[in-house]
Amino acid sequence: MTGNCLKILTPISSSRPPLFSLLSKPTKTQFKTSSSFVLSVKMSYHKELAAAKKAASLAAQLCQALNSCSLSPLCKVQKVLLQSDVQSKSDKSPVTVADYGMLVVSGRAACSQALVTFVLERELPSEPFSLVAEEDSTDLRNDGATDTLERITKLVNETITSDGSYSVPTLSTEDVLKAIDSGKSEGGSAGRHWVLDPIDGTKGFVRGDQYVIALALLDEGKVVLGVLACPNLPLASICGDYHKSSNNEVGCLFYAEVGAGTYMQSLNGFFTCEGWYKSLPLKNSEEASFFESYEKAHSQHDLSSSIAKKLGVKAPPVRIDSQAKYGALSRGDGAIYMRFPREGYREKIWDHAAGCIVVTEAGGVVSDAAGNPLDFSKGKYLDLNVGIIVTNQKLMPKLLKAVKESLEEQSSSL
Numbered sequence: 575m576t577g578n579c580l581k582i583l584t585p586i587s588s589s590r591p592p593l594f595s596l597l598s599k600p601t602k603t604q605f606k607t608s609s610s611f612v613l614s615v616k617m618s619y620h621k622e623l624a625a626a627k628k629a630a631s632l633a634a635q636l637c638q639a640l641n642s643c644s645l646s647p648l649c650k651v652q653k654v655l656l657q658s659d660v661q662s663k664s665d666k667s668p669v670t671v672a673d674y675g676m677l678v679v680s681g682r683a684a685c686s687q688a689l690v691t692f693v694l695e696r697e698l699p700s701e702p703f704s705l706v707a708e709e710d711s712t713d714l715r716n717d718g719a720t721d722t723l724e725r726i727t728k729l730v731n732e733t734i735t736s737d738g739s740y741s742v743p744t745l746s747t748e749d750v751l752k753a754i755d756s757g758k759s760e761g762g763s764a765g766r767h768w769v770l771d772p773i774d775g776t777k778g779f780v781r782g783d784q785y786v787i788a789l790a791l792l793d794e795g796k797v798v799l800g801v802l803a804c805p806n807l808p809l810a811s812i813c814g815d816y817h818k819s820s821n822n823e824v825g826c827l828f829y830a831e832v833g834a835g836t837y838m839q840s841l842n843g844f845f846t847c848e849g850w851y852k853s854l855p856l857k858n859s860e861e862a863s864f865f866e867s868y869e870k871a872h873s874q875h876d877l878s879s880s881i882a883k884k885l886g887v888k889a890p891p892v893r894i895d896s897q898a899k900y901g902a903l904s905r906g907d908g909a910i911y912m913r914f915p916r917e918g919y920r921e922k923i924w925d926h927a928a929g930c931i932v933v934t935e936a937g938g939v940v941s942d943a944a945g946n947p948l949d950f951s952k953g954k955y956l957d958l959n960v961g962i963i964v965t966n967q968k969l970m971p972k973l974l975k976a977v978k979e980s981l982e983e984q985s986s987s988l
């Protein structure tokens with residue numbers, strides 16, 4: 575453990591990156607040593623990672639404040655929402671417009687997006703800024719949204735003031751709208767692009783369960799760093815006897831930089847847990863626990879349970895919302911994550927970029943259902959073969975075989 579953060583050990587991989595990749599080296603250069611061993615010196619993204627951690631942590635603080643202010647009219651609406659079903663957009667994702675309640679939910683995500691944009695631009699003033707993000711300001715520009723817009727502008731300003739690092743004039747509602755709309759980049763394979771899901775796991779957020787602020791950086795189409803701020807995720811493992819754990823603190827920040835590993839610290843800055851080294855995966859598929867979406871509409875539970883059966887998995891699935899699944903997996907809470915969206919759903923890069931590097935830098939493997947790595951260079955969508963599967967290097971061949979068999983069985987039964 576270093577300072578107040580935990581280094582997540584590589585569960586299976588024997589090919590940890592060399593220590594020199596942790597050092598600050600500004601160029602991508604290949605060196606030949608006298609023994610003709612080729613060393614590839616990696617680009618360092620330390621400055622960008624520090625900015626991303628700060629942005630995601632502040633956004634998490636903002637989301638937590640939104641949830642705990644029981645007297646706020648915003649929260650009263652959320653309480654009503656908790657008892658009602660969340661409406662759908664045309665792409666079948668929850669949220670937005672239709673009524674004031676939905677505006678409040680999308681407004682909160684937009685609020686988080688504005689704050690992340692503000693922090694990244696202030697922390698990295700000399701870098702060109704391109705952001706591919708989920709939210710836009712359309713709903714907040716409607717006449718009926720004035721009150722919500724004023725409230726979220728106030729909350730963004732309060733969070734900036736309470737942090738105390740930036741001496742800027744108070745942001746206006748127009749500043750906030752502009753900050754939200756700077757997330758309209760299309761991404762792609764050239765240059766650098768930030769990728770943001772300002773509230774990932776909207777349904778979990780509305781239910782008071784798991785959600786994350788997920789931020790990643792693409793460089794030439796590759797994910798080079800990722801941060802997952804998980805305000806409701808316990809610091810202790812969420813599998814096995816976790817409910818018996820003496821530590822019931824919540825709020826985790828996972829972060830990873832290419833070639834430099836994955837780390838976790840507590841969101842409040844104090845790290846108190848230990849002992850995860852012992853529970854790292856694994857072993858045999860029978861002992862693996864597997865994660866999937868809480869929402870049946872997001873992933874076919876019957877398909878994953880047929881795959882788990884083939885693998886001999888004994889434990890019941892762990893169903894939680896959002897990319898918190900990637901974070902929990904990276905620290906060894908479970909060994910497998912399976913995601914099989916319903917036909918017609920297109921996965922977006924902001925739903926996987928940060929989670930993907932958090933898992934791969936901890937030694938895991940993320941692929942589509944056919945075993946291809948995820949390609950983040952094609953714009954805001956991921957073009958995938960059927961679904962996404964995640965596990966460690968030892969279990970991946972077995973998992974792929976089981977996935978293939980179950981998919982064949984599924985298509986022959988149609």
Ligand SMILES: Nc1ncnc2c1ncn2[C@@H]1O[C@H](COP(=O)(O)O)[C@@H](O)[C@H]1OP(=O)(O)O
Pocket residue numbers: 665666667668708771773774775776777778866867868869871872873894895896897915916919925
């Ligand atoms: N119909 C759907 N199928 C699959 N994923 C969806 C669907 N609707 C929304 N999502 C997105 O899936 C992610 C949540 O997945 P999970 O079920 O694993 O929590 C979220 O990013 C959510 O978007 P959002 O960011 O708006 O919440």
Ligand SMILES: [Mg+2]
Pocket residue numbers: 667668669708776
């Ligand atoms: Mg959404």
Ligand SMILES: [Mg+2]
Pocket residue numbers: 771773774775924925
């Ligand atoms: Mg999402």
Ligand SMILES: [Mg+2]
Pocket residue numbers: 683708771772773774775776
């Ligand atoms: Mg979202």
